[in-house]
Amino acid sequence: MPVPLYQAKAEFFRMLGHPVRIRVLELLQTGPTPVRELLADIEIEPSSLSQQLGQLRRAGLVTATREGSTVVYALAGADVADLLRAARRILTELIQDQGVLLAELRASD
Amino acid sequence: MPVPLYQAKAEFFRMLGHPVRIRVLELLQTGPTPVRELLADIEIEPSSLSQQLGQLRRAGLVTATREGSTVVYALAGADVADLLRAARRILTELIQDQGVLLAELRASD
DNA sequence: TCCTTAGTTGCAAATGTCTTCAAGTCGCCG
DNA sequence: CGGCGACTTGAAGACATTTGCAACTAAGGA
Numbered sequence: 001m002p003v004p005l006y007q008a009k010a011e012f013f014r015m016l017g018h019p020v021r022i023r024v025l026e027l028l029q030t031g032p033t034p035v036r037e038l039l040a041d042i043e044i045e046p047s048s049l050s051q052q053l054g055q056l057r058r059a060g061l062v063t064a065t066r067e068g069s070t071v072v073y074a075l076a077g078a079d080v081a082d083l084l085r086a087a088r089r090i091l092t093e094l095i096q097d098q099g100v101l102l103a104e105l106r107a108s109d
Numbered sequence: 110m111p112v113p114l115y116q117a118k119a120e121f122f123r124m125l126g127h128p129v130r131i132r133v134l135e136l137l138q139t140g141p142t143p144v145r146e147l148l149a150d151i152e153i154e155p156s157s158l159s160q161q162l163g164q165l166r167r168a169g170l171v172t173a174t175r176e177g178s179t180v181v182y183a184l185a186g187a188d189v190a191d192l193l194r195a196a197r198r199i200l201t202e203l204i205q206d207q208g209v210l211l212a213e214l215r216a217s218d
Numbered sequence: 219t220c221c222t223t224a225g226t227t228g229c230a231a232a233t234g235t236c237t238t239c240a241a242g243t244c245g246c247c248g
Numbered sequence: 249c250g251g252c253g254a255c256t257t258g259a260a261g262a263c264a265t266t267t268g269c270a271a272c273t274a275a276g277g278a
Binding site for chain 3: 034070
């Protein structure tokens, strides 16, 4: 008996539901990136970033490879990139709409 | 200064990151639905469902309207439906791929 | 070999989220 | 009005996630 689909979905979304993880995934969209660079872009303690990277790794969304003294992360597959692009597009629209909605709500008091 | 986009995204995904909320949203995709019916499809305590519905409401993803003695929920906008469709499609693929991957991993031990 | 830099891991404290139970509101029927 | 069914709300306890410090490993130098 497999994990119900709705539960797999929920887990997946939960994995995306953290600011640091989202930022990492978006940074990786531009190509494989060493930890050092992620660390420079996201202000956070190294150990904390490592924990989040660990989660993404265990979820199979990213891969890590050691290159000399640095570790380089990359998106695990094209699917992941596709999903992120779609999510990004739709969400950007959605949030803009919500912004408009909010503005209307404020205007009508 | 607005909420950073990546944080809004994270919040949004977190909202989708719960099995009950996902199921509710998917049930609502087929049209406005009374609580009674959600309750029949999702096995859960009424008060627990209410809590989750409350979150979806506060997040602006669904709307509630009272009709006589029952309350009917609906998706808040076409955007939400779009996003769910896209998420559903991409995720279904992704999960199938992961399944394949898993099978391969198991086969190669 | 010893030191330093780059990351990761183990934990415990702080925070956040879920579930549940008890109590409350809103319609409706008798 | 009084009571019942359909939901919602508040609050507490259980449970999960996040953070930060300290200890640890791996790779290069000096």
